[in-house]
Amino acid sequence: GAVVSQHPSWVICKSGTSVKIECRSLDFQATTMFWYRQFPKQSLMLMATSNEGSKATYEQGVEKDKFLINHASLTLSTLTVTSAHPEDSSFYICSARDGTGVFEAFFGQGTRLTVV
Amino acid sequence: GQSLEQPSEVTAVEGAIVQINCTYQTSGFYGLSWYQQHDGGAPTFLSYNALDGLEETGRFSSFLSRSDSYGYLLLQELQMKDSASYFCAVRGPGDTGRRALTFGSGTRLQVQP
Numbered sequence: 595g596a597v598v599s600q601h602p603s604w605v606i607c608k609s610g611t612s613v614k615i616e617c618r619s620l621d622f623q624a625t626t627m628f629w630y631r632q633f634p635k636q637s638l639m640l641m642a643t644s645n646e647g648s649k650a651t652y653e654q655g656v657e658k659d660k661f662l663i664n665h666a667s668l669t670l671s672t673l674t675v676t677s678a679h680p681e682d683s684s685f686y687i688c689s690a691r692d693g694t695g696v697f698e699a700f701f702g703q704g705t706r707l708t709v710v
Numbered sequence: 711g712q713s714l715e716q717p718s719e720v721t722a723v724e725g726a727i728v729q730i731n732c733t734y735q736t737s738g739f740y741g742l743s744w745y746q747q748h749d750g751g752a753p754t755f756l757s758y759n760a761l762d763g764l765e766e767t768g769r770f771s772s773f774l775s776r777s778d779s780y781g782y783l784l785l786q787e788l789q790m791k792d793s794a795s796y797f798c799a800v801r802g803p804g805d806t807g808r809r810a811l812t813f814g815s816g817t818r819l820q821v822q823p
Contacts, residue, residue, distance in 0.1 A: 600752075628810045636815070636816070637797065637813045637814065637816050638753065638797070638813045639813075687753070698743075698755045698758065699743075699755065700755075701752040701754070704752050
């Protein structure tokens with residue numbers, strides 16, 4: 595299957611700082627990528643849809659000024675958590691589809707963010 | 711919008727068969743998927759049903775009844791490594807490439823020796 599690489603796999607940062615998470619499609623082009631957040635023992639919640647060359651679409655309740663998404667190329671989307679607070683500590687996962695498998699989504703390894 | 715319901719936990723023994731149910735409500739239906747997620751890992755695709763009936767993939771099978779808005783994942787010959795969380799998911803509206811997945815709450819399967 596297609597490969598989606600996410601980096602870093604874990605990060606610890608201080609409150610008030612910003613953290614950038616990268617999501618790359620390694621062997622296919624992804625015009626659309628998705629960012630999810632998952633709190634412990636909970637489901638994956640869609641945060642935003644990242645569209646190459648245009649603005650991201652955010653889900654209700656997700657602050658677009660806090661979670662900056664950039665999808666500057668067909669293989670890279672970035673999520674920047676700005677002015678991070680302890681309540682932003684979570685597991686962030688990106689996803690993409692390769693355009694051939696209509697139903698299957700490929701996920702990055704996830705990023706465990708801890709804000710102290 | 712979409713919503714999906716699953717049991718929160720299931721426990722079974724090695725070698726047994728377990729069924730994880732999922733009921734859903736969607737404004738439009740584009741198929742039901744199943745994903746497995748081990749602790750600390752990313753979800754991995756298991757199965758997909760667009761039409762009614764049973765899809766079999768090795769030890770895993772998935773069933774869909776669109777009239778009942780219901781599906782299940784069947785795991786046979788359970789192994790310890792099957793201990794994980796299992797999510798059903800449906801796709802949202804929009805063109806194919808832009809449809810995000812909405813996940814159920816997840817079922818934590820614990821396989822005991």
